[in-house]
Amino acid sequence: xxAIDLETKAALRAAHPRRLxxxxxxxxxVLGDIxxxxxxxxxxxYYRAHDPELYRLSREALDPAIGLINTCLLLTSSxxxxxxxxxxxENLVRVSTAMFALAFVLxxxxxxxxxxxxxxxxxRGITMLTNDFFMFYYVLTAIHAMHVMAGLAGxxxxxxxxxxxxxxxxxxxxxxxxxxxxxxxxxxxxxVLFPLLYLVH
Amino acid sequence: MDTRLQKNWLWALxxxxxxxxxxxxxxxxxxxxxxxxxASAIEIAELYRNNATxxxxxxxxxxxxxxxxxxxxxLFYVQLRRIERVNNAPAVNSMIQVVGGTIALTVxxxxxxxxxxxxxxxxxxxxxxxxxLNDIAWIFFIAPFAPFxxxxxxxxxxxxxxxxxxxxxxxxxxxxxxxILFTALxxxxxxxxxxxxxxxxxxxxFWVPLILFFALMVVMIVYLxxxxxxxxxxxxxxxx
Numbered sequence: 001x002x003a004i005d006l007e008t009k010a011a012l013r014a015a016h017p018r019r020l021x022x023x024x025x026x027x028x029x030v031l032g033d034i035x036x037x038x039x040x041x042x043x044x045x046y047y048r049a050h051d052p053e054l055y056r057l058s059r060e061a062l063d064p065a066i067g068l069i070n071t072c073l074l075l076t077s078s079x080x081x082x083x084x085x086x087x088x089x090e091n092l093v094r095v096s097t098a099m100f101a102l103a104f105v106l107x108x109x110x111x112x113x114x115x116x117x118x119x120x121x122x123x124r125g126i127t128m129l130t131n132d133f134f135m136f137y138y139v140l141t142a143i144h145a146m147h148v149m150a151g152l153a154g155x156x157x158x159x160x161x162x163x164x165x166x167x168x169x170x171x172x173x174x175x176x177x178x179x180x181x182x183x184x185x186x187x188x189x190x191x192v193l194f195p196l197l198y199l200v201h
Numbered sequence: 202m203d204t205r206l207q208k209n210w211l212w213a214l215x216x217x218x219x220x221x222x223x224x225x226x227x228x229x230x231x232x233x234x235x236x237x238x239x240a241s242a243i244e245i246a247e248l249y250r251n252n253a254t255x256x257x258x259x260x261x262x263x264x265x266x267x268x269x270x271x272x273x274x275x276l277f278y279v280q281l282r283r284i285e286r287v288n289n290a291p292a293v294n295s296m297i298q299v300v301g302g303t304i305a306l307t308v309x310x311x312x313x314x315x316x317x318x319x320x321x322x323x324x325x326x327x328x329x330x331x332x333x334l335n336d337i338a339w340i341f342f343i344a345p346f347a348p349f350x351x352x353x354x355x356x357x358x359x360x361x362x363x364x365x366x367x368x369x370x371x372x373x374x375x376x377x378x379x380x381i382l383f384t385a386l387x388x389x390x391x392x393x394x395x396x397x398x399x400x401x402x403x404x405x406x407f408w409v410p411l412i413l414f415f416a417l418m419v420v421m422i423v424y425l426x427x428x429x430x431x432x433x434x435x436x437x438x439x440x441x
Contacts, residue, residue: 006433010366025376032380032413039409043398129393139399143386150383 022178030185033147037189040143041196044136051132058133059198061126063117067198070113071190077106078187081155081180084162088176093165096176100159103183107152114145137197144189151186154179207279207429210272215422217269225262229255232317235402236335239395245335246328249321256321263314270310274302274352280428281359284369287435294359301351309349313342343401344388353378356421365437369428374421381417385410 020027048055084099118138121127128138158179161172227233231252236245249256281295316338320331360368360375387406390399398405428434 006367006437010437023372023376025371025373028373029376029380032377033383036384036409036413040405043404047397132397135394135397135399139387139390143383146386147383 022174022181026178026181030181033185040140041192044140044196047132054131055133058131061121062198064198066113066117067194070110071194073106073110073113074187074190077103078184080106081183085176085180088162088168088173091168093162093168097159097162100155100162104152104155104159107148107155110148111145114141140193140197144193147186147189151183154182204429207276208426211276211422211426213269214273217266221266222263225259225266229262230259231255235339235407237402238400242328242332246324246331249331250324253321253324257318260314260318267310267314271306274299274306276425277302277356280369280425281356283434284359284363288362288364290362294355294362298352298355298359301348301355305345305348305352308341308345313338316341339401340391343391343407346385346388349385350382353382367437369431369434370424374424377417381413384413
């Protein structure tokens, strides 16, 4: 491969605009994560099928109202991210920065509610060693929460990157979309997790 | 630049890791599927007593194969260093990868094989002692999240920090290295559970991470070969 081939390659790359929002790599990340979470969900379902009574009784210790609050927090947060990118496309820098910040705060609130939920249970003596249902409850929601925290780091970076910008470039949009894609995945995972743990009979 | 030396090491690595370690550790010594964490001391001691010869020979093969696994860290260093040089970055990610990778291999491969071999050395000792050695070895094999995570993070940031028009490694490989971290998180849970999906022989703490990690290794090695062969990477040097 000589230098001319390289230039051609770079030129071809520039001539063909991407069709996916954000980088290709984040979509592989998202796909991979969904795969692993599916394995977790399937494992949970398999174990539940072997002891439905235990799981049904244990589920009563969970408060679906809190789960719903968490769902609303994440959904609203995702919506803020959508608004942030939309306003970024129109160069409304202050609006997009504010939207990223709001999304961050809502995500943080999600973590806060989770902590409260865990604390309330631990006080009642329910830990992940109590029984299989609670093992899954704690592990699934904790791994999800770690994804939320990673997403918060991403949102924080987007907010920081957006702050005080004079004009928004296509590269910026791609970076925003990359972060947004991850955050939407985190949201999607919760939308599956919530009914699976809190609601399904 | 003559790339034959790197490629020879890499081929030795492929043979060592894939062939010898696999044959030794899996087929001969029988560590896949893993021993059950909830097995009694007597059961474990019997395992080592009855299979002493095949366990010892399998582990010896695995230890020998480790000779060729260690250079992987250095080969990554060389390529990550190329990225840093061309992008005018300090030798941070490349070095962090070395630190993480070295510790990961020491603590996650060398130590466990030695400890298992020590367990098979005197199988007539008290069963609790044999089980202790076996426990420690398995824990070292599965649970050292930190050094592996450090290595993966360094590789990810190293790859993603490449600002050249045609980067040395494809960017998605950087993201994949980030992703693999999350798949390894259940490793921390093996201390709490002796059965189920989060035990050291469980589907989420052992099988899924192992299969994914192995798949990533294959992909990384393929792209490492390509990166070594990229004579034109430095030519495109775009000022950063």
